[in-house]
Amino acid sequence: MYKIFKISIIFFVLCTFLLKVNIIYAIEDPLAVSNNRFGIHIFAENDLLDAVRLVNSSGGDWGYVTFVIREDERDKSRWQRVFNNLRLLHLIPIIRIASSQEEYGWKELDVDDIENWISFLNSLNWVIKNRYLVIGNEPNHASEWGGQINPEKYTDYLIKFSIASKSASDDFFILPAGLDSSAPNSDVTMREEDFIKNMINAHPNVFDYIDGWTSHSYPNPDFSGSANDIGKGSIKTYQWEISLLKSLGFEKDLPIFITETGWAHNGDSENNHYQSTDEISSNFIKAFNQIWTEKNIVAVTPFILNYQAEPFNKFSWKKSDKEFYDFFYKVENISKNKGEPVQINSWDILANLQTEVNSFGNIIGISLVKNTGQRIWKKNEIFEIKINEKKYKINSIFFDYVEPKETSLMFYIITPE
Template sequence: MRMLLSQLCLFLLLFCIPPSVYSATMWSDNNKFGMHAASLSDEEITDTAALVNSSGGAWGYITLLLSDGDYDHAKWQNLFDKLRLHKLIPIVRLTTKADGPVWMRPELSGANTAAHFLNSLNWPTRQRYVVLFNEPNHGHEWGGACDPADYASTASVYAKAFKQQSGDFVMMLAGLDQAAPHQPPNYCDAGQFIAGMIKAVPDLFTDIEAWASHSYANPGFEQSPTKRGRSSIRGYEWELSVLNSLGVTKDLPVFITETGWSAKALSQDTIAEYYRYAFEVVWLRDGRVRAVTPFILSYIGEPFQQFSWRRPEGGKSFFPVHEIVKSIAKTKGRPPQLEKASVFTTVPRTLVTNSQYQFQIWLRNDGQTIWDKRDGYEIALGKSLPFDVQFSQLFNVVPGRSSVVTITFSSALYKGQHQMKLVLMKGGVPAVQLASFYLEVVDPPSLGLKATVFPGFNAQGPARLQIFDRAERLVWEKKDVFFQGWFSPNPEDHRSRSG
């Protein structure tokens, strides 16, 4: 039988929807709850997700530390894939190496290396939050001496390096210790430190798009959450006012990457109630606050056991604050994520009327989301067709993996040219335009068959005629065929299936 269906091979490295105009850090459905992690262990991730995504929440935050030189791509990509699975948004704080009790100053030459490494990873969300080091108004955090000019110039170099790699990086300066006295070189007053930064690098905030704050209840990590102003859980308000007074008019969303109370000064029940008040009355009501990642979920031993939410015995045993925060209603976050796909398919270009067809498309997930029917992902038509088309379902297609989708339809009697547009949908909304091609439906061809039997005589008499495809599947059958030299099937009886 002569092949009647020509094949069209479509290889499309497609398509992410053009990015809409949105703030680099703001979207409406945001889950502010987060935690500061002490390690990158699976337990730390799962326990953080169970806490910050509880009570209706999704896509809470986790603050992680990336040490200078810890650039193992497989390790960090595996970590980010786990965060994606658990719906956690990472806030990555850069750190240097310790020289005894002092943290070394970062090398300027390390800026491009760090930026290139973090840009090479497939992050869980489009926004990539990076904090440039830690409390540089402490001398021991900045090579032994607090130096606002040196920190500002270093931070500027790093921020520019990251923004040159990708505009999706959201850069933040280091959180400051608001309670530090002004005793250079050991300590610098936070307000004077901010002023010194801006004086040294007036355009510092060109590449800074959010503000990291360490809003602790000081002095002593024991003050009431009702306290306002500097060195309180509202300390970010004071910091923003200082920035404004120094001419920084940029709207900077606030990420409270550290906060908390000390169990050395307060009972665990008091700490739990303080956190309840802080979230329900202060942070959740303040539109400037985008995330709160208290310090710290788990720390056994000194010096930070006093802040830990996990009991010293470890395991799944937590202090009362854990259950209090877990019970607070949360938002199902919907952070922007990149949707992108590669597509390969062999599509029949010419079809015959009143026939059943089935073919496959191969999809590779090149974006940041996980394609799953349970999250509203499906393949659909971007343009209606006169005949019914059905698609197989998507389940747990993670970035970097592929899935084969089967398309089944009947051409019925709809002759003519028809455009088929394939779209990846999420929650009924187009996410990726996958492919577009034309199908032409024509009348079935005339078919004549001549059969012979050994040793070359024409077949005569009754027979059964069957046609199989390349996969040896039966695609057409006619019984009670009678050969008398030639047999011509009725075109109306024709059925074919393309695999």
């Protein structure tokens, strides 16, 4: 009688726990798990199938894609469809938020619009627990910040955005805008080191509000430098940037996201001065195998997978005839890691239809459950829960794959470990 009573109590506690899963919100260290650093920058969501072919090839899984969402594109239905597709394809999004374009270039990001951004971004069911956000783009160019260079205003925006986003969810992973390291001091540009120093002068603790570092590590001059170059204006610009931050008193080790890099090419023509696609193939092989290999690099997303018009067609990995340049295939064939990013796994028990305890003390049952997390449940899933320091394993069987927000019957066996 006591044994039955004890099992009943355990079962009651388990069912009570399962009714609603408590989720701990805080960013995850992307380098604490197996990580596939390969990624690509895309212009439109219809390039996702090509992206997954590139970054999840040759043993890889859960590579990265960087793309832009403008302030006039904040359509929840559209972007939830995109996120759901990314989830199916095992692609991790790095979102760069942007204003909108005017005659002189891009509008300045508006502090008064931050809450609209947070409301929109927080309404989405993200692909993984970390919500990677890049705040703006190259503000050391006047054309990227309302026709002016204003590091103080950018700093204010970055800090206020970080505070607002963390208030909504600690899963937001805030990254600063990538800067143009090759820009000189002029009427329309500012050297990166001067821009960063002005940011620190405006707010000495500005970089305490970021979770990682964004780098535009282009091989200059003219996007045509050697893969062997080092320092500022090379494909190792990120090293120079981190050294600069440390020299200015910022000691925190930041994970690095190289969201833009790559060589301009001559396409199938020999009529321009850029490197041949064969040379670029060799460059990327060397870069991925010998250079972008530091343990603190989370993602490398070269610019850009598919862009057929000026001024960015010289960076495109895809030809106008829908075939790819040779360097696409070379990178596709490089061995990659199987990423295992942290996803929220949560559920609601809508109804317990049948339960019993077998002779081994295991709980066997059928429940109607709703997937309220980020993972797509396979037909056979193993969940683990802990109650009072004791672990329980739930072996589950579903009729089919269960995507987030979907409801399904679950056949399960609960066993203590």
